[in-house]
Amino acid sequence: MAKQSCCHKKKLRRGLWSPEEDDKLMNHIAKYGHGCWSSVPKLAGLERCGKSCRLRWINYLRPDLKRGTFSQEEEDLIIQLHSMLGNKWSQIAAQLPGRTDNEVKNFWNSYIKKKLRERGIDPTTHKPLADSTTTASAGSGDRRVATSTVACRAVFSDGAELIPTTTTTAPVQAVPPLVEPTMPQLVDGLKLPLEYWSTAPSSLSGYHQALSLQQQAAAFDMDALSHCGGPPAVAVPSASRSSTLTSMAGLSPGAEQCTNVAAGANLPWLDLAHNNGVVGVDHYAGALDELRWADYFDGAFHAAAATQQGQCMYDAGSGGNADDAVQFVDVHSLSNWC
DNA sequence: AATACAATCAACCGCATCTCC
DNA sequence: TGGAGATGCGGTTGATTGTAT
Incomplete structure (x- = not known):
């Protein structure tokens, strides 16, 4: 017999929400905040499970939801972020x-995925389709092997294609091993230009650029991580709490310390640009682990490696059309895991 | 107008992780 | 320290809506 959900077990209502249910949930949260979700349905007079209430609130009722169609800028940003983060929908949505993770995910699956395929790009690997199949079949454990074989056709959001005349084919073994960085190289100022991911350095310069940034990371001031009034391990929340960000931006109680989340999607404890002290990375090893930087840099290094191939899949390279491309990723926002 | 097919999106499910006792 | 419950996430499903024939 198939395992049944909590709603089934408790014989609770399932399926679409009625306007009356929405009203009840809205009113309850407006008055009391959601607090413990499992108690919300009872307190709000709903025959739903807490999980269902939470989902309804996050994906539909939250007052800060934008709704409507995605703009070109949003679409470009999603593609960029997906190339770096993969299917980390909550992090992309942050x-x-x-926008909600569900919304972004649906948009990706129903629209962007198809669009990329039509342009000959594998939506999973963000590489040209034919090429990604060959590299995938190689099944190598060394990602640089895969990226070093990427073809150089770039397809941009306006449909334009760019086929560079030269292709770097430096043997992989000639490249010194990249040590996966532990903390953002994104230190220099508040915003990281996306040109970093899309510039076309020659041969090994991309590697050296990454290495240089890696060295910067070693000198990165991470003391700022504790600006929220506590040791980093406490102040820096887990990545798995990312979606809490958006709910905190809403009406939930106890969100005072994160009110600027709603305004600018920045966290006070991540106000890195205003602190120039230098501490060792090891000092915050625990916090780093919590932040799952590896998830981020896994993708980022893909992109850095791709730069060695003169590859710019989506944006700024389209003849420098700045209007069409998302130029910056807010570094702080990339760290918005609350 | 009726039907079939495709696209979209809200909601569910199962699992991983976190928190509390 | 381990277990139970709560929470969050990503994948998937299914109902609804739109479009083509």
Whole structure:
């Protein structure tokens, strides 16, 4: 017999929400906040499970939701972020104010995925389709092997294609091993230009650029991580709490310390640009682990490696059309895991 | 107008992780 | 320290809506 959900077990209502149910949930949260979700349905007079209430609130009722169609800028940003983060929908959605992970995921699956395929790009690997199949079949454990074989056709959001005349084919073994960085190289100022991911350095310069940034990371001031009034391990929340960000931006109680989340999607404890002290990375090893930087840099290093191939899949390279491309990723926002 | 097919999106499910006792 | 419950996430499903024939 198939395992049944909590709603089944408790014989609770399932399926679409009625306007009356929405009203009840809205009114309850407006008055009391959601607090413990499992107690919300009872307190709000709903025959739903807490999980269902939470989902309804996050995906539909939250007052800060944007709704409507995605703009070209949002679409470009989603593609960029997906190339770096993969299917980390909550993290991607955190960079898009007013959008939910579910919304972004649906948009990706129903629209962007198809669009990329039509342009000959594998939506999973963000590499040209034919090429990604060959590299995938190689099944190598060394990601640099895969990226070093990427073809150089770039397809941009306006449909333009760019086929560079030269292709770097430096043997992989000639490249010194990249040590996966532990903390953002994104230190220099508040915003990281996306040109970093899309510039076309020659041969090994991309590697050296990454290495240089890696060295910067070693000198990165992470003391700022504790600006929220506590040791980093406490102040820096887990990545798995990312979606809490957006709910905190809403009406939930106890969100005072994060009110600027709603305004600018920035966290006070991540106000890195205003602190120039230098501490060792090891000092915050625990916090780093919590932040799952590896998840981020796994993708980022893909992109850095791709730069060695003169590859710019989506944006700024389209003849420098700045209007069409998302130029910056807010570094702080990339760290918005609350 | 009726039907079939495709696209969209809200909601569910199962699992992983976190928190509390 | 371990277990139970709560929470969050990503994948998937299914109902609804739109479009083509």
